[in-house]
Amino acid sequence: xxxxxxxxxxxxxAEQPKAVADTLLGRIDAAGxxxxxEVRIPGPVLxxxxxxxxxxxxxxxxxxxxxxxxxxxxxxxxxxxxxxxEFRYRDPILDQRTLVIAISQSGETMDxxxxxxxxxxxxxxxxxxxxxxxxxxxxxxxxxxYTHAGPEVAVASTKAFLTQLVACYLVALYLGQVRGxxxxxxxxxxxxxxxxxxxxxxxxLETMEPVRELARSLADKGTVxxxxxxxxxxxxxxxxxxxxxxxxxxxxxxxxxxxxxxxxALIEEDLPVVVVVPSPRGRSVLHDKIVxxxxxxxxxxxxxxxIAERGDEAVRPYADHLIEIPAxxxxxxxxxxxxxxxxxACELATARGNEVxxxxxxxxxxxxx
Ligand code: M6R
Numbered sequence: 076x077x078x079x080x081x082x083x084x085x086x087x088x089a090e091q092p093k094a095v096a097d098t099l100l101g102r103i104d105a106a107g108x109x110x111x112x113e114v115r116i117p118g119p120v121l122x123x124x125x126x127x128x129x130x131x132x133x134x135x136x137x138x139x140x141x142x143x144x145x146x147x148x149x150x151x152x153x154x155x156x157x158x159x160x161e162f163r164y165r166d167p168i169l170d171q172r173t174l175v176i177a178i179s180q181s182g183e184t185m186d187x188x189x190x191x192x193x194x195x196x197x198x199x200x201x202x203x204x205x206x207x208x209x210x211x212x213x214x215x216x217x218x219x220x221y222t223h224a225g226p227e228v229a230v231a232s233t234k235a236f237l238t239q240l241v242a243c244y245l246v247a248l249y250l251g252q253v254r255g256x257x258x259x260x261x262x263x264x265x266x267x268x269x270x271x272x273x274x275x276x277x278x279x280l281e282t283m284e285p286v287r288e289l290a291r292s293l294a295d296k297g298t299v300x301x302x303x304x305x306x307x308x309x310x311x312x313x314x315x316x317x318x319x320x321x322x323x324x325x326x327x328x329x330x331x332x333x334x335x336x337x338x339x340a341l342i343e344e345d346l347p348v349v350v351v352v353p354s355p356r357g358r359s360v361l362h363d364k365i366v367x368x369x370x371x372x373x374x375x376x377x378x379x380x381x382i383a384e385r386g387d388e389a390v391r392p393y394a395d396h397l398i399e400i401p402a403x404x405x406x407x408x409x410x411x412x413x414x415x416x417x418x419x420a421c422e423l424a425t426a427r428g429n430e431v432x433x434x435x436x437x438x439x440x441x442x443x444x
Contacts, residue, residue: 082431084229084321084421089280091414094234096273097223098241103270107263109249115218116174116200121253124174127154128199130162130190131178132441134232134316135239138204139178140309141409142243148406149251149262159186160444163193173199176246180227180235181440182210189444191216204242206235220246229432230439231321233417236313237276240410244269265404272410275401279414282399286415289380289396290422293347300341300348300377301328301416302368304361307351310409314349314416320434321424331368344376349419351412352383352390354405362389369393382412 080086104110127146129139139156146154157167159177169175175194179187182205191201191212203216206224213219222238248262293299299318303311311328318326329338331350342348350369355362366389373379373393381394384402391397400411424431 082229082421084231084233084431087227087229087234088414088417088421090225091234091237092273092277092280094222094224094238095241095276095410097225098238099245099270099273100223102245103266107266109245109252109266111220111245111249113218114202114220114246114249116202118253120200121174121250123172124152124200124250125172127152127174127176128167128169128194129154129156129176129178130159130187130194131156132159132184132186134236134313135178135180135184135187137309137313137316138236138239138243139176140312141240141306142176142178142247144306145244145247145406146250149247150254150256152250157190159184159190162190167193167197169194169197169199171198171200173197175199175201176204176243177201177212177216178204178239178243179210179212180206180222180224180232180239182207182212183440183442184212185442185444188212188215202246204239204246206238228439230434230437231317231417231420231431236413237410241269241272244407265407268404268407272403272407275403275411276414278401279411283415283418285396286398286418287422290419291426294423294426296324296347298325298327298341298346300338300346301326301351302331302334302348302365302372303328303351304331304365305353306406306409307353307365307412310351310412310416311349313413314351314420317416317420318423320437321420321429321431322427323429323435324423331365334368334371339371339375342372342375342377346377347380348372348377349380349382349416352381352387354384354402354408355387355389356402356405366390366393382415
């Protein structure tokens with residue numbers, strides 16, 4: 076059942092192009108409009124929404140952090156993303172005009188379930204993004220958008236994450252479409268580019284041998300840091316989480332802009348630091364800033380592992396290891412930038428002799444609070 080792979084995780088990483096394509100299937104028409112008929116929250120209700128709150132845990136929370144950028148950019152509705160386990164304890168402000176999005180692969184995560192119950196009690200509408208048909212979270216929500224990743228067996232989430240991102244982008248674009256905000260050429264072109272992502276993920280998968288080699292060479296390290304900006308920041312958090320749970324290594328993700336507010340003190344000779352570089356097109360300010368961050372950490376001896384768009388020559392002189400990814404629109408970059416980090420963590424876990432599919436102390440579905 077592992078389809079010739081040593082681990083389910085490897086199989087699931089390889090299945091990502093299909094998972095992404097399947098999640099888009101039937102949801103975009105020939106004219107580039109979205110038809111999410113399954114989202115049974117009526118148009119008038121969606122047009123009244125004045126706040127979006129995303130609740131989720133772990134990797135699904137990282138998908139939610141990325142969704143915040145997309146939702147606010149494409150719909151101009153304020154959006155917050157919260158850890159489900161923190162949400163209801165701080166007495167959040169919710170009402171009938173709040174749309175709560177609960178993201179969960181399993182649909183059984185207790186923290187997320189309790190958060191959505193709390194939100195519904197306050198009158199908010201809840202949309203679930205879920206990978207498991209008929210599970211508790213979608214059953215208790217007002218509507219559900221299923222991800223079509225297929226069953227995910229490995230404890231470390233990979234293909235479910237990519238499809239959660241796709242679903243979040245679809246919801247963001249759909250909200251834009253229904254409300255008429257930003258529904259024009261920009262969004263239409265994003266929809267087209269979303270349709271190319273499966274091929275691009277495939278391209279990334281084809282070029283992973285140097286990443287595996289690099290991972291093996293770092294097997295005896297104690298710490299790896301991850302830096303990103305904008306949507307690259309949650310990607311950095313996700314890279315760090317993968318490494319913690321699979322390699323049992325100390326790994327931390329930071330917003331690169333925070334470096335000088337503390338974390339730069341951690342930088343020492345030969346410390347591996349992975350940096351996710353935003354596209355040099357579009358938001359060039361972000362790009363320039365991260366290039367100086369890379370220079371700063373390298374000047375202090377860090378071993379820089381740079382994930383950047385193919386053809387990004389500005390980063391090359393400062394990258395001890397350069398991992399190139401295809402060019403995508405800025406907001407979609409996490410779909411391709413996360414893949415090398417999954418491969419990196421999986422290979423490091425293997426090199427350290429860890430159980431890849433079933434890391435110690437973890438369960439696939441966390442049904443206790
Ligand atoms: O099933 P869910 O998406 O609700 O699970 C949430 C987290 O427990 C899950 O993403 C966890 O962080 C993964 N093991 C990460 O790889």
